[in-house]
Amino acid sequence: MSEPALVSGQMRYILVVDSDWNDRFTLSMLLQRFGYTVASTSSAREGVEFLCVAPAAAVFADGGAVGKELAARLKADVRFRDMPLILVVSGQDRDLEKQLARGELVGLLRAPVNPDEVFQVIQKATEKGSRKNIRIPTALPAELQDEHGGTEGYVTVLSQYGMFFRTLEPRAVKARTGVSISFGDRTVDLRAEVLYIVSFEEGPFREPGMGMKFVDIAPADSALLRFFIHEKLGAGIIPFGPASGQA
Numbered sequence: 001m002s003e004p005a006l007v008s009g010q011m012r013y014i015l016v017v018d019s020d021w022n023d024r025f026t027l028s029m030l031l032q033r034f035g036y037t038v039a040s041t042s043s044a045r046e047g048v049e050f051l052c053v054a055p056a057a058a059v060f061a062d063g064g065a066v067g068k069e070l071a072a073r074l075k076a077d078v079r080f081r082d083m084p085l086i087l088v089v090s091g092q093d094r095d096l097e098k099q100l101a102r103g104e105l106v107g108l109l110r111a112p113v114n115p116d117e118v119f120q121v122i123q124k125a126t127e128k129g130s131r132k133n134i135r136i137p138t139a140l141p142a143e144l145q146d147e148h149g150g151t152e153g154y155v156t157v158l159s160q161y162g163m164f165f166r167t168l169e170p171r172a173v174k175a176r177t178g179v180s181i182s183f184g185d186r187t188v189d190l191r192a193e194v195l196y197i198v199s200f201e202e203g204p205f206r207e208p209g210m211g212m213k214f215v216d217i218a219p220a221d222s223a224l225l226r227f228f229i230h231e232k233l234g235a236g237i238i239p240f241g242p243a244s245g246q247a
Contacts, residue, residue, distance in 0.1 A: 012126045015056040016040040017047040018088075019066050027060055027088070027113065033136060033233050034119055036126075044070035051080060058106065058125040063089030063096055071104070084125035088113060115233050135159035136232055144171070145178035155181055156207060160226045163192070166209040170197045176215060188224060191216035 014036045018024040021042070028038045039054070041047045047059065047070050059074075061067035067087045074080040086107040087096060093108075100108045107121035119134045138158045142165060144151040153167035163181075171177055171194050181188045192212040199208055214222075 012057040012122075013037045013039070013054065014122065014126075015047060015050060015059045017042070017044065017059060017061040017066060017070055019043065019064075020062065023062065023088075023111075027118070030113075030115060030118055030233060031060075031122065034122065034134070035137075036122065042066075044073055048073050048077065048080070051083070055079075056083070058084040058086065058122060060086045060088065063087040063093060063108070068096075071099070075104070086121055086125065115230060133159040133161055134229055134233070135162075136229055138232070141182045143180045145180065146171070146175075153209065156209070158225065158229065160222060160229065162195075162211070162213040164207075164209055164211050165192075166207050168208055170194070170199075170208070170210045173197060179212070183224070183228060186224070188217070188221040190214050190218075190221060 014031050016024055016028050016031070016038060017040070018027070019042050024040045024042065028040050031038045039050060039056070041050055044061075044066050047061070051059075059070070061070050071085060071087070074083050074085060084106040085104075086109065087105060088109045088111050089096060090111045096105065096108055099105050106125045107117075109117055109121065115134060135157050136159075138155055140155040140158065142153055142155045142163075144153070144165070144167075148169075148171070151167060151169050153165050153169075155163045156166045157164035163179075165179070173194050173196060176191055176193045179190050179192050181190075191214070193215050195211045195213055197210050198206050217225075
């Protein structure tokens with residue numbers, strides 16, 4: 001598990017272009033919860049105008065008329081020909097599938113979008129070392145249990161397979177320790193290994209603690225982590241897809 005962007009402070013700016021406000025809002029919120037900075041427009045023309053002012057790391061657009069117009073505009077402009085473009089379609093579109101095969105699109109997603117697929121495609125588009133697993137910011141109370149005794153802290157970044165544990169008492173890299181994470185009325189007990197350490201002296205924008213990967217966790221607890229992450233991603237977000245604009 002490499003250092004999370006949410007811990008390092010490295011952000012990526014993404015543009016979302018969609019004529020449907022609900023879909024635009026839903027995808028924008030999801031990307032923000034992945035740690036990206038997001039701007040949005042409702043038309044291809046506005047999208048290109050926005051890119052002229054603030055070039056994005058990647059662009060999401062609906063796969064209908066707006067997205068196809070945007071793709072044509074980007075292809076015709078030498079400044080944006082290499083701009084990573086991901087389209088979201090409501091059904092099969094052979095023309096767009098051919099564009100994806102030719103490498104003209106970075107991704108082609110089906111609505112309603114799956115958070116895992118959105119995370120993977122945006123990682124592929126924007127990160128040199130793309131991550132496979134969704135991670136989210138949290139503030140879950142946790143405790144380490146090992147020969148050093150109990151050390152309380154907080155899990156501030158969580159994935160199904162690892163975490164960032166905020167503490168002023170980090171363990172050594174490669175050290176393994178028991179961890180108890182509190183999810184309200186449920187506690188998950190597991191073992192984790194330290195991958196890297198962030199010290200307090202590294203600056204005001206770096207929270208102190210440890211990046212850790214899980215090395216021993218029960219399948220039921222792993223499923224709970226996955227459910228918790230997806231629940232947090234979807235909290236307060238309306239469904240994205242063909243019916244999202246209906247009453």
